Structures are given as structure tokens and as C-alpha cells.
Amino acid sequence: MPAEVIREPLALKLSLPGQATELIAIGDLPNPLLAVDLTEGLAALIHPHGPLAKRTTVMSFISTLRRMVRELAADGFVGSAGELSRPLLASFWLRSQYLVEYRTRTTLRAFDERHRALAESVRQMVFGTNYTRPVVGSPLPPYQPAEWNRLIDLCKAEVRRLGDRHRAMLALAEEGQDPAAGGWNKANAAWLLLRLGPVSRAVIAKHLGLTREEARQGSLGLEEIRNALFPTHADAVPYLLLLGAWTGIVPDGLTGLETKDVRWTGQQAMLLSYTKGRTGEESLVLSAGASRLLEQWIEHSAQARRHAPEDLAGRVWLVTSHCRFIAATFAEYLLRPWVKRHGLRSDAGGPMWLDRRRLRTTFIAQRGQRTWSLRATIDPNHSPEVEGDHYLSAATPAQRAVVGEIIADAQGDLLRRASTPLVVDDAAAADRLPQEVERLGLNQGVLEELLGGERDVFTTSCADQLAGLHGPKGKPCPARPWVCLLCPLALFAPRHLPNLLRLKAYFARQFRAMPRAQFAVVFAPYARRLSAEILPRFPLAAIEAAQAEVADVDAELPLRAEEMTS
Incomplete structure (x- = not known):
């Protein structure tokens, strides 16, 4: 649904793709008139009418909105957006960073396109060129071959270990019975958790008719059994890293996957649809290895999906945290403990800190080394090998004449397009x-x-x-x-x-x-x-x-x- 501005108290009601309807409070700001106008502009930028489709991006715009209102109020401005002046805006933008200027300019443009409320001189300034420029960092380098091999080997070993542990616990649960009748042991505990989900000791105590203290003494090993049956954040990390390393899909595309995005296209390959933040919907046919990996994760998390709420059951990276179901985020603060726990080292000897964007960089670098880049082909429907066999090996005068005609046609087409x-x-x-x-x-x-x-x-x-x-x-x-x-x-x-x-x-x-x-x-x-x-x-x-x-x-x-x- 389109974003809606709630005026008393000031808030923004919105429903982003893949998320439930949410009400975000703007807060009590010193200039309510400007705050309302900027919120109107922000509402016009939100999906489906605008480009903002991620909650983190919307929250960054809201934070900048609050900052603009407070700083202009400190400068003595108490009017609406239509009363803004060029000197006031220039002063604010010149002392701000690039993202602050970019977000406030974008919000004011959207507000003016909807209401045509800005003064003409201010409008020309708002729709003009930025004062500040973004700070462009150096490109992310690919991982060194030795670092990359250590990471891939570790992820493969962890995926095998976690899969074996999960299957062994499922087999053990088949031998168990209700611990209320058969007593507490590993098999009976696994049997119970398969039916109740990743519950806490309090729920176990209620089921067994015990006090919480009695349950604490009598339910030893509960966390180990629960983690074996229902994956945690740490369990999902090697699957995600390995899938990113084998496919080169952008981090936000992998994180936001849903089970409906995964479809088999044959006996060995999956078609994976995902959303790339800068471009939109994309799709990729996975290799046999990547398909098996994703299938194994979906099987690993299948027991969790049986108990998860409907709005979470469709997320691919469904995990448990403190007996609750959540969609994994794979933030840096979660990857760092995983690296330390497994002793993953860089070539320099320190911890090998993981940046998921570098997985894609390394994937592309290695793909370029394995094969001739597809950008060099004459016909995009041909593989590099076919083009090499058909065109580069032309030996007879007739073959060379055909190649010359192809080149001339291609050059003529470029000239016509220009x-x-x-x-x-x-x-x-x-x-x-x-x-x-x-x-x-x-x-x-x-x-x-x-x-x-x-x-x-x-x-x-x-x-x-x-x-x-x-x-x-x-x-x-x-x-x-x-x-x-x-x-x-x-x-x-x-x-x-x-x-x-x-x-x-x-x-x-x-x-x-x-x-x-x-x-x-x-x-x-x-x-x-x-x-x-x-x-x-x-x-x-x-x-x-x-x-x-x-x-x-x-x-x-x-x-x-x-x-x-x-």
C-alpha cells in the first residue's frame, strides 16, 4: 500500500515489500510544520510510488529528516517547507555530509513534485546540483587464494558436520517417546521438541508437571538437542557464505530470499529469483553444487518451518534465537564471533574478517580467470569456445571474408546507433x-x-x-x-x-x-x-x-x- 502520513502524533504508516504494515513514529520535533512537510515528501518516495523499498533505507531518511528539522530550528526557522529560503538551505547543506544533503534534497523534491509548494528560487536550488560529493572508496579486493581456500574448506566441513548432527538427532527422535511417560533422556527430549518446537525449559516444565527448578535439574542437554533440531544464526552462516561464494549473488539478494523464490528446473538445477537492491528482480540458474547446498539448508530448517509463524515460515534463512523464530540478518557482529570460534585466519596472521561483498568480488575475479569473459563474444548467444572455433580459427580466404563481413556489419550497426x-x-x-x-x-x-x-x-x-x-x-x-x-x-x-x-x-x-x-x-x-x-x-x-x-x-x-x- 502507499505510505500514509499520520499527523496526530506525527508518524508514517507503510507496508514495504515482504513486510507487514508498520507505523513508524517521527517524534516530537521543534518545528511541526516543516516536519509534516518533510514526512509528506518521504511518503512520496516509499514503494510503490517511489524507490525506497527497504526498512533500513527508510529509517535512514527519517533520521536525516529529524536532523534537518532540529538544525534549522536551532537556526531560528519555524516555518513550513514553502517558507524555506536559499541562504538557509545553502547554510545547512554546506555544513552537512553528502548523504544528509542527498536525502534532504530528495525528500524536498518529492514534496514539491506532489504539492508544488516551494518558492521558485528555492525549487531551482533543490532541483539543482549537490554542493557536496560522495566519498568514493577504493574497490573491494578479492580474497587471496589461500584465504579463499581456507574459508571454503571450513564452510564445507561445517555444512557436513551440521547436516550429520541434524540427521542423527532426527533419527534419535524416532526412537523416543513422551518424556512425561518414559522419563527424560536424549531420545525422548528430541521426540518432544519435534512436536513442541524450540521451546524453553518453562514450557518443558509445564508439560512434565514439574517446577522450573526441577525441570532445570532434570532437562540436562536441552540446548544441545534444540540446536541440533532447529538451526541457529551460527548454523546458517556457513550455508550462506558457501552459497554466496558459489553463485556471486549480492548480499542483500541472498539475505532476503524466500522459499517461493526457489524452483527446480530439472533434476540437478534450481532457478533462484532474488531482489538486487540497485536494480530489482533478478534470477539465476544455480549450479548442481549450489542447488544441493540450498536444498540441504531447506531440509535442515524444515522442522523449524513446521512451527514458525506464517509470516516467517516462507523465509529461506529461518533460524531460532532464545527460543524464538527470526529471519537471519548476518550482520557483521554475528560473523565476527563465528570467525573467532573457528579460528579463521588471514594471510597476515590475524582474524579473517568477513565482508560478504568480497565474496561476490572474489567470485567474479575467479570466473574471469577460469574462462574467457563473455563480453568478448561477437554473438551473445555463443559461448567463448564456440566463437573461438568458428571465428578465430578462420584459415581459408572465404572464411576470412566472412569474418570481415561480420566485423563490417557490427561496426556499421555501432555507427547507426550512434x-x-x-x-x-x-x-x-x-x-x-x-x-x-x-x-x-x-x-x-x-x-x-x-x-x-x-x-x-x-x-x-x-x-x-x-x-x-x-x-x-x-x-x-x-x-x-x-x-x-x-x-x-x-x-x-x-x-x-x-x-x-x-x-x-x-x-x-x-x-x-x-x-x-x-x-x-x-x-x-x-x-x-x-x-x-x-x-x-x-x-x-x-x-x-x-x-x-x-x-x-x-x-x-x-x-x-x-x-x-x-
Whole structure:
């Protein structure tokens, strides 16, 4: 649901992806007017209307909001956001760090876009360039080979040990019975915990009809049995580190996994969907080893899922802490004790402190050393080995000629994509067209047909449909409507605006329906050319008038069945 501002007392009600609805108090601040306005701006930034979709990010914006209100109040400002002045904001931002300026600028921009309340001079400043710049650190280096091997070996050994311990305790529980009838022993305790969950001694005492002190004396080994049946934070660490090392998935993507994101794609491989904070939904087909590892963890935590609340049972990294179920966070303060407990050392001799971002860095570095980078392939559908066999080993003159044609086509395609689109209107045509006519080699009759609409196709007006740029020379061009956006033979006039806007809406529908990586390959170059280079060159009034003709449905475009979005 959209975030909602509660005014008395001031609070923010929101529901972030994957989380329950929450009410976050803003607090009693010295300038309620400015606090309310900034909270309104923050609400506009929160998912689904804005980019803020993580609780930690929202809390950082709230903390900065409070700081801005307090500091401006200390400067004597007691008005609303609409009464802010340029000197006051400049003074605040110049003494602030980059993130403070970035968050407050972003909040004020969102507030003004929703309410248009800022003074014009302040608006220009808010939407202008930052005073401060982010401090850019050095790239994270990959782990040294010896360090990496020690970490992987330790994680593998821990996964084997924890799995064996869990399976042995399950087998022991099958031999047990209710300790209220059979007495307290390891097998009976495991039998009981499988049915009650990771309960405390107080619950055990109540079940056995004993006092808490009697239960404490008579339930020795309870914690060991409980931890063997229900994984803890420390048990999840080697699984997570090993999965990150074998897949290269970003830390926030791994931490937020849910069981519904895991699907088998065959007998040995899993398809894992995850959310990457900077880009959004992504997916990855896991290797056989990574698939078995994730399957083993899900089996290890299966008993916990039987007893966990519904909102937690779907989390992949479900663990127990002090007899409660929680979703593991893997913060640094939890990884440090694990490193110390297992004596994991760096090459320098000290503790090997773990940074989960470096797991991805090391994965990418090792992948680059194992194989030729896929960025070097001529065709993204070919593996490096196939390209090497087919292109680099060309020996005969005919083969070398084919390679030369491939290179020439690729270079020509790059040049076409880099060319500026030809966009005209009635006022500018006389001044700009002569140079374009000379470049394309057109005669006066063709020019008149282009401007008169006689050579119109769906998206544009084509200088020569038989030129063979996208199909056989001498045959009508078979290209799809969006291909015209990057074609050097295309001329865009105001009469094409409705279809251009229909195409823009189609790109938006495809963006919502396709994985981001696939959209980037198939449609991104055309969508960028349309939004960044073609539409901005038309008058805003003409675009708004054409927008009224767009219904945002597939029926408006000449699409094939496989290209439909609904």
C-alpha cells in the first residue's frame, strides 16, 4: 500500500515489500510544520510510488529528516517547507555530509513534485546540483587464494558436520517417546521438541508437571538437542557464505530470499529469483553444487518451518534465537564471533574478517580467470569456445571474408546507433533538412514524399524501404516497429507522435513483464533512443496532445502473438 502520513502524533504508516504494515513514529520535533512537510515528501518516495523499498533505507531518511528539522530550528526557522529560503538551505547543506544533503534534497523534491509548494528560487536550488560529493572508496579486493581456500574448506566441513548432527538427532527422535511417560533422556527430549518446537525449559516444565527448578535439574542437554533440531544464526552462516561464494549473488539478494523464490528446473538445477537492491528482480540458474547446498539448508530448517509463524515460515534463512523464530540478518557482529570460534585466519596472521561483498568480488575475479569473459563474444548467444572455433580459427580466404563481413556489419550497426535521429517539424524543416538530404542521397521528390507522409510506416517515415538495412536488399524492410528508432533512414515528424507514445507505453509494459537482463538486451537501446533523443525534441504541448490518443493497450500496435504483453 502507499505510505500514509499520520499527523496526530506525527508518524508514517507503510507496508514495504515482504513486510507487514508498520507505523513508524517521527517524534516530537521543534518545528511541526516543516516536519509534516518533510514526512509528506518521504511518503512520496516509499514503494510503490517511489524507490525506497527497504526498512533500513527508510529509517535512514527519517533520521536525516529529524536532523534537518532540529538544525534549522536551532537556526531560528519555524516555518513550513514553502517558507524555506536559499541562504538557509545553502547554510545547512554546506555544513552537512553528502548523504544528509542527498536525502534532504530528495525528500524536498518529492514534496514539491506532489504539492508544488516551494518558492521558485528555492525549487531551482533543490532541483539543482549537490554542493557536496560522495566519498568514493577504493574497490573491494578479492580474497587471496589461500584465504579463499581456507574459508571454503571450513564452510564445507561445517555444512557436513551440521547436516550429520541434524540427521542423527532426527533419527534419535524416532526412537523416543513422551518424556512425561518414559522419563527424560536424549531420545525422548528430541521426540518432544519435534512436536513442541524450540521451546524453553518453562514450557518443558509445564508439560512434565514439574517446577522450573526441577525441570532445570532434570532437562540436562536441552540446548544441545534444540540446536541440533532447529538451526541457529551460527548454523546458517556457513550455508550462506558457501552459497554466496558459489553463485556471486549480492548480499542483500541472498539475505532476503524466500522459499517461493526457489524452483527446480530439472533434476540437478534450481532457478533462484532474488531482489538486487540497485536494480530489482533478478534470477539465476544455480549450479548442481549450489542447488544441493540450498536444498540441504531447506531440509535442515524444515522442522523449524513446521512451527514458525506464517509470516516467517516462507523465509529461506529461518533460524531460532532464545527460543524464538527470526529471519537471519548476518550482520557483521554475528560473523565476527563465528570467525573467532573457528579460528579463521588471514594471510597476515590475524582474524579473517568477513565482508560478504568480497565474496561476490572474489567470485567474479575467479570466473574471469577460469574462462574467457563473455563480453568478448561477437554473438551473445555463443559461448567463448564456440566463437573461438568458428571465428578465430578462420584459415581459408572465404572464411576470412566472412569474418570481415561480420566485423563490417557490427561496426556499421555501432555507427547507426550512434547517429543522431532526424526529427523535424514544420518550422525547422527548411533549415535542417538540406544537410540530411545530402547525407542520405535523396532527391527532391523523395523529400516531398517524406514530409507529405507518403512514405510513412507505423513509427516513422522511411527514406528507402528497399535499402536492405534489416533484410534482403530490394525487398520491403521486415523490421519490427521499434527497430525504426535506431534506423538512419527514419524521419520523425509531429504526426508520428501518437504511435511513438504507443511504443513508449509498450516498452513500459514489457519492462514490467520481462526480467531486467532480458529487457536490456531486447528493448533497452530502442527505449533509450525514444525517451532521451526523439521525444524531447518535440514541443511539450504536441506531446501532451498526442498522449490523449494513447490507450496503452497491445491492440494499438502491429504485434505478433509472441510479442503481446497481456
